[in-house]
Amino acid sequence: MAWVFLIIAGLFEVGFTTSLKLSDNFSNWKWSTAFFICITVSFLLLNKAIQTIPMGTAYAVWTGIGAVGTVIVGIFLYKEPTDAWRIFFLFLLIGSIMGLKFVSK
Template sequence: MAWVCLLIAGLFEIVWVIAMKYSDGFSKLGPSVATFVAMWLSFSFLSYALKTLPLGMSYAIWVGVGAVGVAIVSFTWFKEAMTLGQVICIALIVIGIAGLKLMSKS
C-alpha cells in the first residue's frame, strides 16, 4: 500500500505543478486553490508512504515521478520543445526510479 501511496503522491505533484502554471502567479483563484489542494494531497500521500518506506528512496521516487510527469505534460499539452538529449535524460530518470523500486526491500 505504501508504494501505491507514493505513486499517488507523485501524480498529485504533477497536478499541483500544472495547476500552479494555470494560476498565473496565484492571481487566479480556481487554479490557485487547486494548487494548494493538490499539494496537500501530495504531501499527505507521501507522508503516509514514509511510515514504512525509506526517506531517501521515497523522496527520490516522488520527485522523479513528478519531474518526469511534468516534463511529459509540458511536451504534450503545452507544446514545449524537447530535444533528444532531454528525452534521454528523462529516460534515465525513469530507469533510476525503476531501479530504486527493484532494489528496495519493501
C-alpha cells in the same frame, strides 16, 4: 500499499506544479485552489508512504515522478522541446526511479 500511496503522491505533485503554472501567480482562484488541494494531498500521501518506505528512496521516487510527469505535461500542453537528449535523460530518470523501487525492501 505504501508504494501505491507514493505513486499517487507523485501524480499529485504533477497536479500541483501544473496548477501552479495555470494559477497565473495565484491570481486565478480556481487553479490556485487546485494547487493547494494537490499539494496537500501529495504531502499527506508522501508522509504516509515514508512510514514504510525509506525516506530517501521515497523522496527520490516522489520527485522523480513529479519531474517526469511535469516534463510530459510541458511537452504535450505547452509544446516544450522534445530533442533527443531531453528524451534520453527523461528515460534515464524513469530507469533510475524504477531501479530505486526494485532495490528497496
